Amino acid sequence: MSSGDSNLSADEIALYDRQIRLWGMAAQARMRSAKVLLINLGSIGTEITKNIVLSGIGNLTLLDDHTVTEEDLGSQFFLSKENVGYKRLEVTKDRIQELNPRVNLTYDVGKFKEKDAEYFKQFDLIIGTELSTLETIELNKITRRFNIPLYIAGSNGLFAYIFVDLVQFDAVDEKLKSSVPVEIGRISSNKEVIEVNVRIDEDDSKKIYEKVTTRHHYKTFEDVLQAASLKDKLNRRQLKRLSGAVPLTFAKFNLQNNQACPTSEELRKSMQAISNKFGVPVENIKDEYFEQFANQSGIEFAPVSAVIGGAVAQDVINVFGKRQSPICNFIIFDGITLDMPIYEF
Amino acid sequence: MAGRESNIVKIVGIENYEKIRNCKCLLVGAGGIGSELLKDLILMQFGEIHIIDLDTIDLSNLNRQFLFRQKDIKQPKSTTAVKAVSHFSNSKLIPYQGNIMDTNQFPLHWFNQFDIIFNALDNLAARRYVNKIAQFLSLPLLESGTSGFDGYIQPIIPHLTECFDCTKKETPKTFPVCTIRSTPNLPIHCIVWAKNFLFNELFASSITENNQDEQRLEDKQDWGTEDKEEIERIKQETNELHELQKIIYSKDSSKIVNILEKLFIHDIEKLLLIENLWKTREKPTSLTLEHIESSKKIDVSKLKLDQIWSLEEQIAKFINVTEILMNRYSIEKSIEFDKDDEDTLEFVVTAANIRSYIFGISMKSVFDSKQIAGNIIPAIATTNAIIAGLSSIVSLRVLNLLNYANVKKPTDINMAFTSKASNISNQRYLSNPNLSKPNCNCAVCSKVCRGVLEVSTVKLQTSTLGELIELIRTTFKYPNDVSVLDVSGQRLLADFDFDDLLDKTLEDLKLGEGDVLLFTDDEGDEDSNQFRKSLELYIAVVSDKSDDYIKLPSIEVPLIEKIEEAESNDMEEEINIATNANEETIILIDEEEALELDKQSKGKRLEREDSSDKDNIKKIRTTNTIEDDIIELD
Ligand SMILES: [Zn+2]
Numbered sequence: 001m002s003s004g005d006s007n008l009s010a011d012e013i014a015l016y017d018r019q020i021r022l023w024g025m026a027a028q029a030r031m032r033s034a035k036v037l038l039i040n041l042g043s044i045g046t047e048i049t050k051n052i053v054l055s056g057i058g059n060l061t062l063l064d065d066h067t068v069t070e071e072d073l074g075s076q077f078f079l080s081k082e083n084v085g086y087k088r089l090e091v092t093k094d095r096i097q098e099l100n101p102r103v104n105l106t107y108d109v110g111k112f113k114e115k116d117a118e119y120f121k122q123f124d125l126i127i128g129t130e131l132s133t134l135e136t137i138e139l140n141k142i143t144r145r146f147n148i149p150l151y152i153a154g155s156n157g158l159f160a161y162i163f164v165d166l167v168q169f170d171a172v173d174e175k176l177k178s179s180v181p182v183e184i185g186r187i188s189s190n191k192e193v194i195e196v197n198v199r200i201d202e203d204d205s206k207k208i209y210e211k212v213t214t215r216h217h218y219k220t221f222e223d224v225l226q227a228a229s230l231k232d233k234l235n236r237r238q239l240k241r242l243s244g245a246v247p248l249t250f251a252k253f254n255l256q257n258n259q260a261c262p263t264s265e266e267l268r269k270s271m272q273a274i275s276n277k278f279g280v281p282v283e284n285i286k287d288e289y290f291e292q293f294a295n296q297s298g299i300e301f302a303p304v305s306a307v308i309g310g311a312v313a314q315d316v317i318n319v320f321g322k323r324q325s326p327i328c329n330f331i332i333f334d335g336i337t338l339d340m341p342i343y344e345f
Numbered sequence: 346m347a348g349r350e351s352n353i354v355k356i357v358g359i360e361n362y363e364k365i366r367n368c369k370c371l372l373v374g375a376g377g378i379g380s381e382l383l384k385d386l387i388l389m390q391f392g393e394i395h396i397i398d399l400d401t402i403d404l405s406n407l408n409r410q411f412l413f414r415q416k417d418i419k420q421p422k423s424t425t426a427v428k429a430v431s432h433f434s435n436s437k438l439i440p441y442q443g444n445i446m447d448t449n450q451f452p453l454h455w456f457n458q459f460d461i462i463f464n465a466l467d468n469l470a471a472r473r474y475v476n477k478i479a480q481f482l483s484l485p486l487l488e489s490g491t492s493g494f495d496g497y498i499q500p501i502i503p504h505l506t507e508c509f510d511c512t513k514k515e516t517p518k519t520f521p522v523c524t525i526r527s528t529p530n531l532p533i534h535c536i537v538w539a540k541n542f543l544f545n546e547l548f549a550s551s552i553t554e555n556n557q558d559e560q561r562l563e564d565k566q567d568w569g570t571e572d573k574e575e576i577e578r579i580k581q582e583t584n585e586l587h588e589l590q591k592i593i594y595s596k597d598s599s600k601i602v603n604i605l606e607k608l609f610i611h612d613i614e615k616l617l618l619i620e621n622l623w624k625t626r627e628k629p630t631s632l633t634l635e636h637i638e639s640s641k642k643i644d645v646s647k648l649k650l651d652q653i654w655s656l657e658e659q660i661a662k663f664i665n666v667t668e669i670l671m672n673r674y675s676i677e678k679s680i681e682f683d684k685d686d687e688d689t690l691e692f693v694v695t696a697a698n699i700r701s702y703i704f705g706i707s708m709k710s711v712f713d714s715k716q717i718a719g720n721i722i723p724a725i726a727t728t729n730a731i732i733a734g735l736s737s738i739v740s741l742r743v744l745n746l747l748n749y750a751n752v753k754k755p756t757d758i759n760m761a762f763t764s765k766a767s768n769i770s771n772q773r774y775l776s777n778p779n780l781s782k783p784n785c786n787c788a789v790c791s792k793v794c795r796g797v798l799e800v801s802t803v804k805l806q807t808s809t810l811g812e813l814i815e816l817i818r819t820t821f822k823y824p825n826d827v828s829v830l831d832v833s834g835q836r837l838l839a840d841f842d843f844d845d846l847l848d849k850t851l852e853d854l855k856l857g858e859g860d861v862l863l864f865t866d867d868e869g870d871e872d873s874n875q876f877r878k879s880l881e882l883y884i885a886v887v888s889d890k891s892d893d894y895i896k897l898p899s900i901e902v903p904l905i906e907k908i909e910e911a912e913s914n915d916m917e918e919e920i921n922i923a924t925n926a927n928e929e930t931i932i933l934i935d936e937e938e939a940l941e942l943d944k945q946s947k948g949k950r951l952e953r954e955d956s957s958d959k960d961n962i963k964k965i966r967t968t969n970t971i972e973d974d975i976i977e978l979d
Contacts, residue, residue: 013651013712017405021716022493022723025651047730050411054726073433074349077384080432099411157356158738175768202707203532288749299352302388306381306734311774314494314727314766324494324766331774335738336750338761340774 047309157296521569796898
């Protein structure tokens with residue numbers, strides 16, 4: 001497929017009809033020329049793959065060296081019983097391509113850890129799933145070096161997170177003009193409005209829109225781990241409502257040994273340190289919550305993956321399509337209450 | 346445990362996992378949300394899933410309905426979806442191609458086999474219907490919907506939390522006749538004119554039928570004007586249009602120019618004579634014969650669907666496509682507008698654009714006009730995936746399978762809707778308010794109690810109406826003075842001065858499967874001025890029980906304050922406003938968000954995907970649920 005051609009064919013317009021009506025032909029054409037790397041095809045990886053392949057991303061490389069296990073069958077819909085014991089990519093690649101024959105798919109069964117930095121340079125955007133804290137930090141160093149947007153997602157049973165590092169990103173949002181005009185300047189710790197234009201609806205001159213360009217500043221994963229805190233950011237009521245998943249997710253990131261299933265004691269100790277740093281009273285985190293988080297640590301749960309994979313894929317599409325502001329810079333999802341706040345760490 | 350169940354067991358525990366394996370789900374819809382839900386429910390290891398869809402697969406579904414391929418186009422969605430998931434499914438799956446509202450295929454007792462219902466529907470009528478069924482059977486329902494980036498899920502626990510109809514839903518836009526026929530000022534006005542008026546006048550089956558329709562409807566119209574002169578002109582114009590249909594009959598393509606002249610020159614000139622109309626408006630400028638003449642040089646085969654054509658190109662294409670339709674008409678005898686029928690779409694778009702030009706309105710490409718004419722709602726994979734995922738996750742709480750997050754009261758459970766993507770907040774991806782209690786003014790879930798009366802075939806023959814009333818009175822604590830109405834048959838069965846039928850058996854009274862009885866407290870309690878709430882009972886005849894089996898629903902019928910009888914239309918209005926206000930408060934969960942909340946964005950939530958293929962459009966027409974279409978008020 002020629003990536004330089006910005007005109008969509010009649011077939012593409014018919015196939016992508018319902019989404020072009022949302023983000024326009026130009027965004028669809030830009031997506032077609034994009035080159036994305038997805039690391040690890042687990043439950044969240046599968047969901048992201050499905051969504052961005054359906055949406056018509058131009059080129060997708062999947063990097064995964066895992067072998068299919070019995071457990072995978074409960075969280076990954078590309079797999080069937082006969083696939084157990086084979087390489088994940090080998091047994092899923094036909095099913096992925098079937099989703100959308102127009103997408104250029106590349107399968108790499110190499111090890112993530114053995115790839116040198118130059119390997120990553122070829123991509124416009126990288127998505128990492130099922131990565132440890134150290135792996136994430138290493139990957140983030142590389143994406144910073146080459147100025148590549150990075151998405152990281154993972155889950156612990158009913159709890160999940162998304163980290164985004166687009167380095168710096170200008171997004172244009174269009175909204176109906178309200179009585180209070182948008183002013184240029186910093187609007188939050190990571191965002192500033194740099195340009196405001198007014199557009200009048202050509203069909204209805206009474207409708208006046210403001211096109212607001214917002215510059216998003218991002219931090220690296222390592223910096224976020226160091227800087228993340230909720231001190232002075234939440235009022236008493238918000239603090240009371242805060243999901244235990246927030247400090248617990250960070251407690252797990254901060255564990256020295258960095259394994260998928262830490263012991264309960266290790267996690268508790270880390271949680272106490274994080275609570276302190278975040279300014280969250282440790283008694284806010286109920287024992288039941290703690291136990292469940294520890295119990296579900298490292299587990300993939302299909303519907304949670306659907307939510308997280310949907311949110312990551314949508315943001316990736318928005319970044320390529322230059323539509324809507326991207327996530328900046330951290331999401332923590334609590335599947336019990338469906339709480340899904342966006343933090344600017 | 347290391348198997349496909351190991352993850353879910355860690356989340357819900359082994360006992361609750363067994364409950365999931367024994368759980369029977371009804372999934373209504375196999376489209377965008379339905380495909381995603383089917384996958385999620387299977388991976389959660391639900392034991393049995395029945396999936397229903399009326400539709401067949403269309404090309405425009407493939408950007409999101411990930412279970413379908415190019416080769417599946419025109420196949421039924423339900424059966425194709427079930428085949429597509431078989432490689433990863435460990436659940437018993439039963440597909441049905443049918444309309445969930447078809448009581449022959451899906452009678453009430455059929456619904457009773459399920460533990461939970463998931464709605465993944467694309468229209469209001471079916472959502473309302475399933476909601477009502479859930480109320481009758483006290484079945485938990487997970488309602489959901491998406492439109493572009495926007496989506497919502499709402500768990501409904503009958504009698505305990507808000508039902509689908511507790512809040513007023515957005516109704517489709519309508520326009521006054523005068524705006525459509527005389528004074529358009531937006532592209533949509535011209536498209537409605539071309540589609541709902543012009544196209545029908547020219548290509549509907551029979552002239553006489555149309556005339557009758559118009560006679561019947563004429564008095565009820567919202568003309569949007571008091572101007573007698575203008576109303577007369579509109580009526581006359583309609584009559585003259587019937588003359589134009591004769592040109593279509595004639596199959597004489599040289600006369601298509603006459604259609605153009607009539608619509609875009611003579612009618613506009615007449616319109617200009619009504620001076621009142623143009624005192625505050627820009628006057629239209631009619632087409633000229635030169636325009637029509639110069640359009641003849643144009644090669645219509647080169648026109649692109651995503652571009653805005655010039656006026657001459659619009660005229661050339663109009664002539665070209667009218668000729669095609671003329672020839673089709675002589676064979677098909679009647680042509681209906683269908684957004685996926687290129688000829689009908691291009692006729693409507695070119696006619697609308699020429700009219701737009703005349704009225705100084707901007708013209709639109711075929712691609713953009715199709716969205717308005719076909720009432721297409723944008724739909725993407727990601728929103729559907731998120732919404733289906735949320736619906737699946739929250740089902741664990743609705744079924745109370747998370748021991749560590751025990752549901753003490755149903756209002757502990759959360760609903761959710763997109764927040765960031767819908768421009769409501771930048772601080773949260775979702776808004777997740779707790780469920781509300783039922784709206785006490787809701788006609789579906791609150792004004793009456795509902796339940797199923799199960800009765801054996803023998804009992805139906807032996808039990809008298811008097812005995813049944815006595816049983817209901819004692820069970821639900823009604824006073825002596827009750828009235829009983831046969832809702833299905835629209836007849837009174839008993840009240841304080843009508844006791845003739847009390848000795849008749851239920852069978853004598855022709856009561857049986859599917860009939861609905863309404864019990865009303867006519868006496869009340871004088872001291873407290875309270876009344877027992879009315880009770881609607883659906884009769885279900887069971888064959889596998891003992892001869893004297895009769896079972897009332899295990900619900901409580903509460904006492905309520907007396908409601909004034911005389912409820913005028915004005916009061917209904919007020920109730921609606923109150924309901925709206927109520928809806929607002931649900932969403933105001935955070936003071937910060939209250940400021941950001943855009944009232945408009947909420948209305949959009951409650952939408953549906955488009956109903957895509959021809960069959961569906963026809964069915965919608967025949968069942969008279971045109972509420973999903975943009976309609977002119979006539
Ligand atoms: Zn209700």
